Amino acid sequence: MAKQERSIRTRRKILEAAASVFEEHGYGAAKLSAVLERAEVTKGALYFHFTSKEELAYAVLDAxxxxxxxxxxxxxxxxxxxxxxxxxxxxxxxxxxxxxxxxxxxxxxxxxxxxxxxxxxxxxxxxxxxxxxxxxxxxxxxxxxxxxxxxxxxxxxxxxxxxxxxxxxxxxxxxxxxxxxxxxxxxxxxxxxxxxxxxxxxxxxxxxxxxxxxxxxxxxxx
Amino acid sequence: MAKQERSIRTRRKILEAAASVFEEHGYGAAKLSAVLERAEVTKGALYFHFTSKEELAYAVLDAxxxxxxxxxxxxxxxxxxxxxxxxxxxxxxxxxxxxxxxxxxxxxxxxxxxxxxxxxxxxxxxxxxxxxxxxxxxxxxxxxxxxxxxxxxxxxxxxxxxxxxxxxxxxxxxxxxxxxxxxxxxxxxxxxxxxxxxxxxxxxxxxxxxxxxxxxxxxxxx
CATH class of the missing domain: 1.10.357.10 (Tetracycline Repressor, domain 2)
Structure with a gap:
C-alpha cells in the first residue's frame, strides 16, 4: 500500500489504542506505554504523529x-x-x-x-x-x-x-x-x-x- | 467543649478538607497528606474517624x-x-x-x-x-x-x-x-x-x- 495510506492507517491505529486506554483509565492515569502496546507500533511511529499525551488526547476529543x-x-x-x-x-x-x-x-x-x-x-x-x-x-x-x-x-x-x-x-x-x-x-x-x-x-x-x-x-x- | 462535640467538629473539619482536596484533584490524584494539612489535624485523628481514602470519599459522597x-x-x-x-x-x-x-x-x-x-x-x-x-x-x-x-x-x-x-x-x-x-x-x-x-x-x-x-x-x- 502507498506510503501515505500506511501513515493514515498507523495514525488511526494509534488514535484507537489511545481512546481505549483513555476510556479505561481516564486522562490522568493513562500511560503512553500502554498506548504503544495496544497499537503495536514503535515509539518513533507514535512520536511521528503525536508529540505528547496531551496532543493525543486533543486528537481523540476532536474525533x-x-x-x-x-x-x-x-x-x-x-x-x-x-x-x-x-x-x-x-x-x-x-x-x-x-x-x-x-x-x-x-x-x-x-x-x-x-x-x-x-x-x-x-x-x-x-x-x-x-x-x-x-x-x-x-x-x-x-x-x-x-x-x-x-x-x-x-x-x-x-x-x-x-x-x-x-x-x-x-x-x-x-x-x-x-x-x-x-x-x-x-x-x-x-x-x-x-x-x-x-x-x-x-x-x-x-x-x-x-x-x-x-x-x-x-x-x-x- | 465536651469530648463528643469536639469529636464531631474534628470529623467535620476532616470531611471539609477532604472535599476541597477531592474538588481540586479528583479522587485518583487526591493525597491524604493534603487532607491532613488542610484539616490541621494529626494522622491519628484522621485514622480515628476514617480508615482509608476510600472511606473518606464515601462519607463525602453521602453528604x-x-x-x-x-x-x-x-x-x-x-x-x-x-x-x-x-x-x-x-x-x-x-x-x-x-x-x-x-x-x-x-x-x-x-x-x-x-x-x-x-x-x-x-x-x-x-x-x-x-x-x-x-x-x-x-x-x-x-x-x-x-x-x-x-x-x-x-x-x-x-x-x-x-x-x-x-x-x-x-x-x-x-x-x-x-x-x-x-x-x-x-x-x-x-x-x-x-x-x-x-x-x-x-x-x-x-x-x-x-x-x-x-x-x-x-x-x-x-
Missing amino acids: QTEFPVRRVQRCRLQEFVDIGLLFAHRLSTDVLLRGSVRLTLDRGSGELDRSGPYRGWIELNHQVLKEAQEHGEVLPHVDVEETARIVVGGYAGINLMTQITGGLEDLEAMAGAFYRHVLPGVAAPGVLGTLDMAPDRGARLLAAGPERSTGGEPAPPG | QTEFPVRRVQRCRLQEFVDIGLLFAHRLSTDVLLRGSVRLTLDRGSGELDRSGPYRGWIELNHQVLKEAQEHGEVLPHVDVEETARIVVGGYAGINLMTQITGGLEDLEAMAGAFYRHVLPGVAAPGVLGTLDMAPDRGARLLAAGPERSTGGEPAPPG
Whole structure:
C-alpha cells in the first residue's frame, strides 16, 4: 500500500489504542506505554504523529464531532433528535468515540481543556434548531441557543449517569426518553406528534445508508 | 467543649478538607497528606474517624443527599423544581457539597462506586413526583420514575457542562432553564403556569428559613 495510506492507517491505529486506554483509565492515569502496546507500533511511529499525551488526547476529543453527524431530514427537529439518537447507537460500536466521550465526561483538574466537544455540539445543535425555527417547527417563545445548551449538557449527563449506574446499553433508551421529555417544550404542536424518538431510531438510521458531514454543503431547503 | 462535640467538629473539619482536596484533584490524584494539612489535624485523628481514602470519599459522597433537601410546598411540582434550584444555590457556598459533586461528576475507573448519590437523588425526585401525581399535577401519560431518572441525569450533565465550559456561577441560570425545558412535558396545563423556575428561586428559598429533612415525617397533604 502507498506510503501515505500506511501513515493514515498507523495514525488511526494509534488514535484507537489511545481512546481505549483513555476510556479505561481516564486522562490522568493513562500511560503512553500502554498506548504503544495496544497499537503495536514503535515509539518513533507514535512520536511521528503525536508529540505528547496531551496532543493525543486533543486528537481523540476532536474525533467526537468530526464524524458525519447530520442526516438531512425534511423536518429539522427530526434531524435535531437524530443527532443524539445516532450518537447513542454509534457509541456501542465505536471505540474512538467511547474514549473521546470518557475524556469529556471527566471533570478533570484543569490539565486538559475539555470544552471543545461541548462547544462543537452546542454549535451543531444550535444550527439545526435555527433551521427548524426558520421552517416554523419551533414554539414562538423558545430561545434556540439556550435549548442547544440545555440539550447538550443534559445529554452528557444522561450518558454519564448510565455509565455510572447502569451500562452503556441503557443509553439508547435513555436518550429517547430525554428527547421525549424536552421536545414538548420546544416543538410546535403540529410537529411534535410527527417526531420519531424511539430507542431503535439510531440503529435504523445507521442501517439506512450514507450520511452527510457537518462540514459539507448547506442543507437543502425542506 | 465536651469530648463528643469536639469529636464531631474534628470529623467535620476532616470531611471539609477532604472535599476541597477531592474538588481540586479528583479522587485518583487526591493525597491524604493534603487532607491532613488542610484539616490541621494529626494522622491519628484522621485514622480515628476514617480508615482509608476510600472511606473518606464515601462519607463525602453521602453528604450530598444527607443535608435537608425538601421544602414542603402545597404544589409538589414546585417542590420538585425547588430541589434542583436550591441545590444549585447551595453549591456556591458549601465546600462539602462541591467536593461531593466533583466525585459524582467524574466517571472514574471503577475504583470508587459513584452510583450512590444518583440513586439517592432519583429516589427523592421519584417520591416527590409520585406525590405530585397523586395531587393531579402531572400529565396523564408521564412515567414519573423515568422522569426522575431523566431529570437527575440531565441535571448532573448541566452541572458538569457549566463546570467545564463556564463557571459555577452559571449553574443557577442553567438549572432554571433546564426545568423550564422539561416541565412542559410533565406538568398538567393548569399547574405549569404557576411554577416559579426563576434562577434566583434557590437564594430566596434559603433566605426564607428552615428546611425539612428527607428523613423527616411524611409531607402534610397539600
